[in-house]
Amino acid sequence: MADHHDDHFTPGSMDISQHQRAYAGFLTFAKWSTGFLLLIMVLLAIFRTHG
Secondary structure, three states, X not given: OXXXXXXXXXXXXXXXXXXXXXXXXXXXXXXXXXXXXXXXXXXHHHOOOOO
């Protein structure tokens, strides 16, 4: 049972277009989120209300 090999699989033949599209979407989301958070931090530093 542990010696089972799948002879139908050819390395490099799997369609990964959806994985690539999802990863690209994740990177886009991460970039925009980071930019938004940096903007919020800058605005908080400029318009701080204490001291």
